[in-house]
Amino acid sequence: MAIKRRASSVLALSITTALLVAGCGGGGESEAPSQDELFKNPVTLTWWHNASQDGPGKTYWEKVAKDFNTLHPTVTINVEGIETNQLQRTRLPAALLSSDPPDIFQSWGGGEIREQVEADYLKDLTEQAKDEVANIGSAAEIWQVDGKQYGLPYRMGIEGIWYNKDMFQRAGIAAPPTTLDELNDTVNKLKAINVIPIAVGAGDKWPAAHWWYNFALRACSIDTLKKASTDLTFDDPCFVKAGQDLKAFIDTKPFQNNFIATPGQNDPTSANGLLANGKAAMELMGDWNKGTLDTVAADKEALNKFIGWFPVPAIAGSPGDPKAALGGGDGFACAKNAPPECVEFLKYIVSPEVQKGYAETGTGLPVAKGAEAGVADPALKSILDATTGATYVQLWLDTAFGSTIGNAMNDAIVAIFAGNGTPEKVVEAMKAAARK
Amino acid sequence: MTATNPHLDLVGGATAPPTGRRPARRSPYRAAETRRKWFEIIGLTTPAVIVYVMFVLVPMGFAFYYSLFRWRGVGPPTDYVGFDNYVLAFQDPIFLDALRNNAIIVFGSLLIQGPVALGVALLLNRTFRGRTLFRLLAFVPYVLAEVTVGIMWKLLLSDAGTVNALLQSLGMGGLVQAWLADLDLVIWTLLFVLTWKYVGFAIILLLAGLSNVPQELNEAAAIDGASWWQTQRHITLPLLGPTIRIWMFLSMIGSLQAFDIIWVTSVPAVRSLGASATMATYMVDNGFFARLWGYGNAVAVILFVISFVAALIFQRFLLRRDIQGAVTGRAK
Structure with a gap:
C-alpha cells in the first residue's frame, strides 16, 4: 500500500507542477500598494497554521481571524490548523508546487525560507511591513533572505x-x-x-x-x-x-x-x-x-x-x-500571488495588541515590543529577559x-x-x- | 462432486468450473453477440481501468521519472542525475539495514505465523463449547487499527511499561529488557508485535479453507481407521494447500511493505540508526523528513521492483496451479 499512497501523492504533485508551470506567466514584482487600493474589494484569505490541537493556541488564532474580519469586513479568512510535521513536510510543499497555495502559512525561517524564496514562492514584505520589522528587531532576521523580508515572526525564544x-x-x-x-x-x-x-x-x-x-x-x-x-x-x-x-x-x-x-x-x-x-x-x-x-x-x-x-x-x-x-521561533509568510491584504493581516498578527493577547495564552513568547506585559509565568519571564539580554541568537x-x-x-x-x-x-x- | 474441487479461491468459495471453448461459428447472430460482449467488457471495465491508470500506473511512471532527479520538492525538478539516487541508496548502510529488517519480517512472519495459525485453525475447526468466542478472540488483533496496536505495544513495552513490570513481579527480573531501545533487540520485538497483529488474519483464512474440506473425506478416512492426526496430515493439509499458498503470498507482500506499526511503535532515533527501519519507513524518513524527494522516489521504485519481482516469482512457481487461467494463461 505504501507504494500506491506515495505514488498517488506524487501524481497530485506532478499535475500541480504542470499547472504551476502553465500559470507562471503572470504576476510581476510586488510593491507596497497604495492605501486606497487596500480593503476595497472583498477578498478571501486561506490561512494554514500549526496549532492543530484544541487548546488556547488554536482558539486564539480563530479569534484573531474573526477580529480582523470585524476590523476589515472585506476580508474573510479561512483558518485551517494542521499538525506541524504534516504541514511542513507534505501539505505545504505540495501546495506551494501547485497554482493554488494558501495565502498565508506557517514559516520556520532559516534554510527553508531561503529555498522557498529561490523558487519564487513568497511575497516580498520589505516595504509594506517596514515599521513592524523595526519593532520586532533582530528576531525578524531569521525570515530575511538577502536583506529582504519574506515572513514575520510571532513567537521567538x-x-x-x-x-x-x-x-x-x-x-x-x-x-x-x-x-x-x-x-x-x-x-x-x-x-x-x-x-x-x-x-x-x-x-x-x-x-x-x-x-x-x-x-x-x-x-x-x-x-x-x-x-x-x-x-x-x-x-x-x-x-x-x-x-x-x-x-x-x-x-x-x-x-x-x-x-x-x-x-x-x-x-x-x-x-x-x-x-x-x-x-x-x-x-x-x-x-x-x-x-x-x-x-x-x-x-x-x-x-x-x-x-x-x-x-x-x-x-x-x-x-x-x-x-x-x-533559539528559534514561528512566523507566517504570504504566498507570492496573495492579495496585499495578506500582508496587512500579517502586520495585524505582530501588532503589540495581538501579540500581548498571544503572550497571555502562555503558548510562547511574543516578539513585538510592547507585548511583554502579556507574559505572566515566572519561568517564561526569565526566558524573555535572557532573550533580550542575549548578545546573539543562533537559529x-x-x-x-x-x-x-x-x-x-x-x-x-x-x-x-x-x-x-x-x-x-x-x-x-x-x-x-x-x-x- | 462440486465440493471436492481443489481450486479453492481466496476466502473459501469454490471456483466456477472451467468452461470449454466453443467452436467458432460465423453467423450474423454470433457477430452481434460478439459485438455485445465487447461492448459489455469495455463499458464495465472502463471506469476501473481509468482509476487504475490514473492512480496506479501514471503515478508509478512519475515516481520513476522523479527518481532520476536531485530534487528537494521546491520548484520543478531540473537537476537530472540519472541513476545516481539508486546507487546512493545501495551505498547507504541504513538502507541495507532496512533491507535486512524487511527480510527478517518476511521470513519471520512466514515461519512463525504459518505453523501457529495452522495449529490454532485446526483446533478451532473442531466442535467444542465456546468455539465462536475463541474464533472471535483470535481475530480481534487483526481488526484493530494499526496505529492503535502500535501505540498500545509502545506503552506496554516501554522501560517502565506493563511487560517489564509483569516480568519483575513474576520473579523474572532477569528477563527485563529495553524492548524498544536495545538496537539489537528492537527488530525482534517488532516482529513479535507484527505476528501478534497479523496471525489472526492467517487463522481466519485457514479456517475458511478448512470449511471447504468436505466432511465426506474425513468420514471416509475415519472408516478406514485413520487417527485425527493422520486425517489432518493426509487429507486436510493437502486440501489446504491453495489457501496456505495465497496466505504466504499476501504475508510476503505485506511484510515487504511494512510501515504503520513500525512507524508508530519505534521512535525516529532507533529507525534512523537502522535498527528498526524498513524500506517504507526509510522512504518516508528520507523523502519527506530529509526532504530528498528525488531520492525518496528512487527508494519507492526500489521497493516496488523488489515487491513486484517477489510477487512474480511466487506466482510463477508456487501459485501456478491455484491461479491457472486467471493470470498464467488459459486453462486447458
Whole structure:
C-alpha cells in the first residue's frame, strides 16, 4: 500500500507542477500598494497554521481571524490548523508546487525560507511591513533572505534548561550552574539523591541534537556559524570539537537509561513527562516547554511550584560567546500571488495588541515590543529577559541549515548518543548531505 | 462432486468450473453477440481501468521519472542525475539495514505465523463449547487499527511499561529488557508485535479453507481407521494447500511493505540508526523528513521492483496451479 499512497501523492504533485508551470506567466514584482487600493474589494484569505490541537493556541488564532474580519469586513479568512510535521513536510510543499497555495502559512525561517524564496514562492514584505520589522528587531532576521523580508515572526525564544527547584534544594545545590564544570557538579549531586539528573528525548532525535548545537555554539565563533548557515560549509574544526565535548558529557552519564527510545514530549513516558512528574531534575528545551509540560503533568499545581529555568551554562576558555544562545521561533509568510491584504493581516498578527493577547495564552513568547506585559509565568519571564539580554541568537542549526543537512546532522548526533557514532562522522554526514 | 474441487479461491468459495471453448461459428447472430460482449467488457471495465491508470500506473511512471532527479520538492525538478539516487541508496548502510529488517519480517512472519495459525485453525475447526468466542478472540488483533496496536505495544513495552513490570513481579527480573531501545533487540520485538497483529488474519483464512474440506473425506478416512492426526496430515493439509499458498503470498507482500506499526511503535532515533527501519519507513524518513524527494522516489521504485519481482516469482512457481487461467494463461 505504501507504494500506491506515495505514488498517488506524487501524481497530485506532478499535475500541480504542470499547472504551476502553465500559470507562471503572470504576476510581476510586488510593491507596497497604495492605501486606497487596500480593503476595497472583498477578498478571501486561506490561512494554514500549526496549532492543530484544541487548546488556547488554536482558539486564539480563530479569534484573531474573526477580529480582523470585524476590523476589515472585506476580508474573510479561512483558518485551517494542521499538525506541524504534516504541514511542513507534505501539505505545504505540495501546495506551494501547485497554482493554488494558501495565502498565508506557517514559516520556520532559516534554510527553508531561503529555498522557498529561490523558487519564487513568497511575497516580498520589505516595504509594506517596514515599521513592524523595526519593532520586532533582530528576531525578524531569521525570515530575511538577502536583506529582504519574506515572513514575520510571532513567537521567538531562546532555549535553556528547565529544572526542578525542589530537587535542586534537596541535593544541596545553592544556585543554578553557570559553567559546564558547575553543571557536571550539579549532575553528580543529583545522582547522589537518586534522581535522573537530565531527561533527554533522544528518541525524537532533535532534543538530543540540541545538546550538540549548544556545544557547537560554545566551540564556534559567531562568524563561523553565520558563514556555515549561508555557505553550508563545515570545515571549521569547531564542529568536530562540539562532538568531542558532547561525547565527554554523555560519558558522565547525566541522562536517563535507554534515552535512545525516549520520546521528547507529548506523553507521560517522554522526557517532558519525566521532568513534569518529578522523576528527572533537568531538561534542555525551548520556550514552548511550559505548555507541553502542562499537558503531561499529573499534578499541574505541583509543576507550577517547582519548575524553574536557567540559561545553558558557558564553557570556560571556549571561543564562543558565553552570552550567545540558541533559539528559534514561528512566523507566517504570504504566498507570492496573495492579495496585499495578506500582508496587512500579517502586520495585524505582530501588532503589540495581538501579540500581548498571544503572550497571555502562555503558548510562547511574543516578539513585538510592547507585548511583554502579556507574559505572566515566572519561568517564561526569565526566558524573555535572557532573550533580550542575549548578545546573539543562533537559529536552531537544523532549521538554519535546511531539512536535508539538518536531518543528516541530527541522525549522526543521535548515533553519538547511541554509542556508535563519532564527532568526525557528524561533520562528514553534514558535508555529504549538502551535496545531496 | 462440486465440493471436492481443489481450486479453492481466496476466502473459501469454490471456483466456477472451467468452461470449454466453443467452436467458432460465423453467423450474423454470433457477430452481434460478439459485438455485445465487447461492448459489455469495455463499458464495465472502463471506469476501473481509468482509476487504475490514473492512480496506479501514471503515478508509478512519475515516481520513476522523479527518481532520476536531485530534487528537494521546491520548484520543478531540473537537476537530472540519472541513476545516481539508486546507487546512493545501495551505498547507504541504513538502507541495507532496512533491507535486512524487511527480510527478517518476511521470513519471520512466514515461519512463525504459518505453523501457529495452522495449529490454532485446526483446533478451532473442531466442535467444542465456546468455539465462536475463541474464533472471535483470535481475530480481534487483526481488526484493530494499526496505529492503535502500535501505540498500545509502545506503552506496554516501554522501560517502565506493563511487560517489564509483569516480568519483575513474576520473579523474572532477569528477563527485563529495553524492548524498544536495545538496537539489537528492537527488530525482534517488532516482529513479535507484527505476528501478534497479523496471525489472526492467517487463522481466519485457514479456517475458511478448512470449511471447504468436505466432511465426506474425513468420514471416509475415519472408516478406514485413520487417527485425527493422520486425517489432518493426509487429507486436510493437502486440501489446504491453495489457501496456505495465497496466505504466504499476501504475508510476503505485506511484510515487504511494512510501515504503520513500525512507524508508530519505534521512535525516529532507533529507525534512523537502522535498527528498526524498513524500506517504507526509510522512504518516508528520507523523502519527506530529509526532504530528498528525488531520492525518496528512487527508494519507492526500489521497493516496488523488489515487491513486484517477489510477487512474480511466487506466482510463477508456487501459485501456478491455484491461479491457472486467471493470470498464467488459459486453462486447458
